[in-house]
Amino acid sequence: xxxxxxxxxxxxxxxxxxxxxxxxxxxxxxxxxxxxxxxxxxxxxxxxxxxxxxxxxxxxxxxxxxxxxxxxxxxxxxxxxxxxxxxxxxxxxxxxxxxxxxxxxxxxxxxxxxxxxxxxxxxxxxxxxxxxxxxxxxxxxxxxxxxxxxxxxxxxxxxxxxxxxxxxxxxxxxxxxxxxxxxxxxxxxxxxxxxxxxxxxxxxxxxxxxxxxxxxxxxxxxxxxxxxxxxxxxxxxxxxxxxxxxxxxxxxxxxxxxxxxxxxxxxxxxxxxxxxxxxxxxxxxxxxxxxxxxxxxxxxxxxxxxxxxxxxxxxxxxxxxxxxxxxxxxxxxxxxxxxxxxxxxxxxxxxxxxxxxxxxxxxxxxxxxxxxxxxxxxxxxxxxxxxxxxxxxxxxxxxxxxxxxxxxxxxxxxxxxxxxxxxx
Amino acid sequence: xxxxxxxxxxxxxxxxxxxxxxxxxxxxxxxxxxxxxxxxxxxxxxxxxxxxxxxxxxxxxxxxxxxxxxxxxxxxxxxxxxxxxxxxxxxxxxxxxxxxxxxxxxxxxxxxxxxxxxxxxxxxxxxxxxxxxxxxxxxxxxxxxxxxxxxxxxxxxxxxxxxxxxxxxxxxxxxxxxxxxxxxxxxxxxxxxxxxxxxxxxxxxxxxxxxxxxxxxxx
Numbered sequence: 066x067x068x069x070x071x072x073x074x075x076x077x078x079x080x081x082x083x084x085x086x087x088x089x090x091x092x093x094x095x096x097x098x099x100x101x102x103x104x105x106x107x108x109x110x111x112x113x114x115x116x117x118x119x120x121x122x123x124x125x126x127x128x129x130x131x132x133x134x135x136x137x138x139x140x141x142x143x144x145x146x147x148x149x150x151x152x153x154x155x156x157x158x159x160x161x162x163x164x165x166x167x168x169x170x171x172x173x174x175x176x177x178x179x180x181x182x183x184x185x186x187x188x189x190x191x192x193x194x195x196x197x198x199x200x201x202x203x204x205x206x207x208x209x210x211x212x213x214x215x216x217x218x219x220x221x222x223x224x225x226x227x228x229x230x231x232x233x234x235x236x237x238x239x240x241x242x243x244x245x246x247x248x249x250x251x252x253x254x255x256x257x258x259x260x261x262x263x264x265x266x267x268x269x270x271x272x273x274x275x276x277x278x279x280x281x282x283x284x285x286x287x288x289x290x291x292x293x294x295x296x297x298x299x300x301x302x303x304x305x306x307x308x309x310x311x312x313x314x315x316x317x318x319x320x321x322x323x324x325x326x327x328x329x330x331x332x333x334x335x336x337x338x339x340x341x342x343x344x345x346x347x348x349x350x351x352x353x354x355x356x357x358x359x360x361x362x363x364x365x366x367x368x369x370x371x372x373x374x375x376x377x378x379x380x381x382x383x384x385x386x387x388x389x390x391x392x393x394x395x396x397x398x399x400x401x402x403x404x405x406x407x408x409x410x411x412x413x414x415x416x417x418x419x420x421x422x423x424x425x426x427x428x429x430x431x432x433x434x435x436x437x438x439x440x441x442x443x444x445x446x447x448x449x450x451x452x453x454x455x456x457x458x459x460x461x462x463x464x465x466x467x468x469x470x471x472x473x474x475x476x477x478x479x480x481x482x483x484x485x486x487x488x489x
Numbered sequence: 490x491x492x493x494x495x496x497x498x499x500x501x502x503x504x505x506x507x508x509x510x511x512x513x514x515x516x517x518x519x520x521x522x523x524x525x526x527x528x529x530x531x532x533x534x535x536x537x538x539x540x541x542x543x544x545x546x547x548x549x550x551x552x553x554x555x556x557x558x559x560x561x562x563x564x565x566x567x568x569x570x571x572x573x574x575x576x577x578x579x580x581x582x583x584x585x586x587x588x589x590x591x592x593x594x595x596x597x598x599x600x601x602x603x604x605x606x607x608x609x610x611x612x613x614x615x616x617x618x619x620x621x622x623x624x625x626x627x628x629x630x631x632x633x634x635x636x637x638x639x640x641x642x643x644x645x646x647x648x649x650x651x652x653x654x655x656x657x658x659x660x661x662x663x664x665x666x667x668x669x670x671x672x673x674x675x676x677x678x679x680x681x682x683x684x685x686x687x688x689x690x691x692x693x694x695x696x697x698x699x700x701x702x703x704x705x706x707x708x
Contacts, residue, residue, distance in 0.1 A: 142704055147569075147579035150620070177616060191526075192534045199526035200533065208525055234697035238704075258522050270540055276622045278615035280540060329537055338543045338605050340612035344597065347666060353591030355602075357666040363673055373697070393673075400682070405691040409684045438691065442682065449673050450682050455690065456675040464595050468672075476693065489694035 136160075139172060142238060145226075150178035151277070153220065155241030158367065158388065159374045164215070164423045166244035168299050173306045174220055174242065176341075177276030180326050184310040189294070193270075193332035196261030203296065203310050209251040209259075212293055214316070215422040217390045219243040219362045221319035221346055224469035228458070231474075231487040236372035239473065239485060243390070245423035248314050250295035253288045256330075266332035270339070271313050274328035281322045282336035283315065287360075291316045294327060317392030317421040318360040319467070321346050351462025362392035364451050365470040366399050366426075366443035377432050377481040385428045387412070391445035396424040398444045403430060405438035405474065405488055406453070412441070437477040438488070454487070539623070541611040545656025548610065551627030552651035555644070558636030561629050565618050574598070574640050584640045590665065600641025604666055606650075606658035609634045631655075 106112040130137065141154035156172040173179075189201045220242035226232045233239050262285070269288050273279035283292070293314045296303060303309040308325025315322045321341055336342070336358075348356040366389035371377050389396045395418050400409040412426040426441070443451040454471035476486040541547040563572065571577050574584030586596030599609055614630045616622050625633070635650040638658065644650070650658075697703060 140704065142702075144579075144702065148619070177619070177622065190529055190534065190537055192529060192538055197521065198529040198534055200529045201526040205525040209523060230695040230700070231697040232700055232702060234703040255523070259525060261520070272537075272540070276616065276620060278539070278622060280611075280615070331538065331540065333542070335542065335544070337540055337611075338608050339540070340608050340616075343605065343608050343666075344599075344603050344612075349590060349595055349597070350667075351591065353595075354665050354667050355590075356670060357668050359670045359672060361670070361672065400684070406689040407685075407687050407691065409682075409687070438693075444682070447673075448680075450676065452675040453689070460675040476696075485697040486693050487695035488690045489692055 134160075137170070139170060139241075140237060142233065151176050153222075153242060155237045156244050157237050157374075158241055158243070158369045159236045159372050161369070162386070162425070164245055164388070164417070164419075164425050165299060166246055166423075168246065168301065168304050168307070171218075171244035171246065171298075171304070171307055172220070172242050174320065175275070175277075175306070176279055179306050180275045181305065182274060182310060182326055187310050189311065189327060190329045191256065191260045191332075192329065194263040194266035194334065195332050196263065197259075199260050201256075206251050206294060206296055206311060209255050211249060212252050213247060213249050214293070214314075215245060215247045215417075215419050216314060216316045217243055217245045217362075217421060217423050218320045218323055219365075219390070219392075221321060221359075221362070221467040224471070224473075225466045227454075227471075227473070228463040228465065228469055231485045234373045234485050236367060236369055236374055236475075240367040240369075242320070243388075243423070245388075245390070246298040247300070248293065248295035249297035249300075250293045250311070250314065253292040253294060253330075256294065257289060260332075262332055265334050268333050268336050270329075270331040270333060270337045271322070271324040271327065272329040272331070273308075273324045274326040279321075279324050279341065280337065280339040281324060281341055282339065283322060285332075287315065287318070315360075317362060317394075319346065319362055322360065346467060348461065348465035348467045350465065356465075359468055362390070363468065363470045364391035364393065364396070364443045364445040364449050365389065366396075366441040366451055367473055368401070368439050368441045368475055371439065371477060371483050372475050373483045373485050376483055377477060380433050381431060383430050383432050385412070385430055385439070387426050387441050388423045389414075389426060389441070389443035390421070390423045391443065391447075391449070392421060393449060394446040395420050396443055397446045397448075399424075399426040400442045400444070401426075401428050402440045402442070403437050406440050406442075406472070409442065432477065432481075434479055434481075436479060438486070439475045439477065440472050442472055455489075539611075539615055541607045541614075541655065543605045543607045543656060545607060545652065545654075548607070548652035548655045549627045550652050551631050552649050553628050553630075553632030553635050554649050555632075555636040555639035555646040558632035558634075558639075561625075561632050562636045565625070565629075566633060569619065574637060583637055587661065590662070598641070599637050600643065600661065602662050602665070604660050604663045606634060606638060606643075606660060607655055609637060610655055 137157050137160040139154040146152040153174045156170055184203050187203045192198045223242035224239055227239055267285050269283045271281050294311055295314045296311045311327050313324045313327050348359050368387040370386045389399045399412045401412045402409045412428040415425040418424045451472055457471050474486050474488055476484045569577055569580040570583050576582035583599050586598045586601030589596045631650045638644045639646045
């Protein structure tokens with residue numbers, strides 16, 4: 066470890082005590098919706114919420130976040146798409162802690178809007194190369210043996226706007242097409258046993274009941290390995306925008322394959338070459354050829370604070386926070402650099418560290434008004450190291466849209482504000 | 490592959506377990522471990538099984554040519570995709586783009602990029618027009634696909650596209666796709682990565698703030 070890093074980790078008494086040196090510009094950026102400090106609420110006064118009775122039970126039969134957290138919402142980039150029904154929004158990663166994404170903040174990606182599927186009329190049809198073509202109701206699915214697993218879901222196009230340079234100035238817009246929830250549902254291997262899969266079946270076409278009729282081909286090995294049909298997320302029924310009442314879960318693989326509003330699984334002996342695995346979700350290389358069937362989401366990480374939306378407000382001790390994930394297994398380690406990747410130190414990885422799930426890391430550091438170039442680098446249990454954008458560009462060019470898992474750089478300016486920058 | 494082998498083993502074990510538990514049930518004559526769900530009738534499957542494969546399997550009986558397709562396209566498609574497939578606003582272009590895939594600004598259309606005509610039929614029937622899914626007839630769908638193939642100089646305007654030849658159309662970019670996935674790629678490092686005094690680019694060559702396309706967040 067270099068001397069510079071030793072210094073950054075030694076939290077002096079002065080920095081702990083003197084950390085309240087507010088920086089005008091930065092604190093405005095980061096004040097959220099809590100507003101100005103009201104001295105009447107501060108010691109030794111009795112705060113305004115203390116003398117009177119508050120709301121009783123059932124004021125909100127389904128509980129909502131505090132009104133002071135109203136800025137913590139999914140956001141979209143309107144110019145990206147032609148219509149809101151075939152569009153995407155982004156998870157506010159910079160506002161979250163731990164590894165669980167609240168259901169209402171899980172990013173949305175729809176190709177034909179959110180269908181309103183009546184669970185009574187929901188049917189899952191299994192056809193093709195099986196011994197018995199069967200139709201399941203939601204109640205049938207709930208009677209199968211159950212599995213409960215945390216998995217991340219990342220859109221293959223997460224970071225897709227950043228191939229050529231730093232374009233969107235936010236952690237939410239550049240990394241927010243990922244979420245992590247606990248799924249409850251049925252192992253597809255159990256459904257396969259129920260229908261009796263013929264030996265000639267090599268591929269499964271998963272089809273949604275939405276207006277896009279979303280379809281993807283999935284190899285039978287993956288189906289039998291760890292795929293599931295989920296009917297619950299984080300303990301409650303799937304949200305409509307996440308596929309209510311049932312969706313496919315394809316752990317570690319690109320989000321487009323996790324077909325929502327699932328209505329049919331067809332077993333066949335070749336891939337179906339649907340629009341979403343030919344025209345889209347293929348990765349154009351610099352020679353004009355395109356990679357097809359690039360399913361796995363490679364290891365990636367991002368610093369969620371500080372970041373462009375999370376300026377540094379005070380000098381002194383800071384807590385750097387971030388998330389890391391890999392479609393190939395568990396995260397083994399995350400390194401953080403404060404000097405553009407010249408020197409690195411290993412961050413604290415917080416448990417639980419699960420397979421194909423987000424992992425949380427933190428690292429204390431000290432900031433005293435200097436410019437910093439912050440990066441994080443994930444390493445997964447296969448030994449794969451998150452690459453630089455230069456390494457990805459050298460291999461693939463800049464037109465592939467999908468599978469950008471490059472290290473990002475956040476620049477802390479002297480006023481504490483933070484920018485998404487590109488180094489070269 | 491190891492996953493498959495593992496699951497097969499686990500499957501056999503579980504079936505054995507279920508058999509001891511429910512050995513009175515006659516259903517196990519056919520080894521159906523849970524006896525959940527109902528048999529799908531041929532009519533039910535036919536109504537939902539709308540996919541068309543590259544070899545043409547699944548293509549419904551029907552036919553159409555580009556001459557007839559022009560009117561259907563103009564009526565049902567042109568408001569978003571343009572009279573000549575050139576696209577309106579942010580909607581996708583369907584025609585053109587030949588020779589652009591290796592350029593700085595690739596244009597990926599049905600003609601320049603899509604590897605199979607079957608995908609055009611499958612997608613147009615299941616999802617188009619946008620917001621009116623599965624409203625086209627089989628013949629209308631063949632006509633629209635024929636019109637687009639003709640606009641992309643792939644078939645003549647009087648060529649009758651049908652369920653027998655949809656799997657035989659040779660698309661210009663058919664050979665433009667690489668399988669299998671070569672990743673993990675872009676790994677110049679083997680073993681432990683550099684921790685100190687690493688030789689990396691540290692000059693700031695771009696800032697998202699300067700490009701100024703980030704939405705304003707009003708709270």
